[in-house]
Amino acid sequence: MADVDKVDRIFSDPAVQSFFANPTISLEKKQEVVKEIASSSELQNHTANFLNILVDMKRIDIVNDIVKEFEVCYNRITGTEVAVVSSVVRLESQDLAQIAQAVQRLTRAKNVRIKTVIDPSLVAGFTIRYGSSGSKLIDMSVKKQIDEIAAQLDFSSITLA
Template sequence: MNRIDIIQDIVREFENCYNRITGTEVAVVSLVVQLDSQHLAQIAQVVQKLTKAKNIRLKTVIDPSLVARFTIRFGNSRSKLIDLSVKKHLDEIAAQLDFSSISFA
């Protein structure tokens, strides 16, 4: 019946229903390198305290552009962000520096 193209939508909706019923919050953790299970468990505890969810499921994504540390996205449509990356701090420092009066030879 040519419905194979909607299988991902069906799986996504099933996952959303399951998470709602079981009180599970899904958080996406972006890291430079994979953390061990102990560190991931600590991150899950923090997210659980913030969201007051019964269960936390972490999805990890490797992102070398973060330079070091990690970010956590959670909430509806992953709209909440905890950014502990070095990249964020470097971007903030660069934004505060004013290079307009410096001429480079």
């Protein structure tokens, strides 16, 4: 799964996508770059071979779709629930472990995998998205509290001079 995460990060970069999608760049050059990526990212041989097959077959453009589908299958087979935790700052590993335990209790999943996202719009606090297609949300952000207070305040009868 570590290789899949690495491939996902690398091929989510628009510059990398643009390079591999460019038809004027030779297959040999693309294979060289795959070799460099595999070496610098310490990818397993079978992962590098798979990327080369995608380059050879001119299908490297769908690598992100393959990664997503692999994750879905892997999670289903291993009973893993994925939770996306968004926060203003990077959370400490012990905080993420507690969040994982809470999600595991809620979902009764065998395993919980945490993905983190930095979201400055939250002001403070965090949100947790889990469930199929991220359908469940736990919102512990200050932004939510501010929105709730604003919704309770009724300024419709006030007129400005």
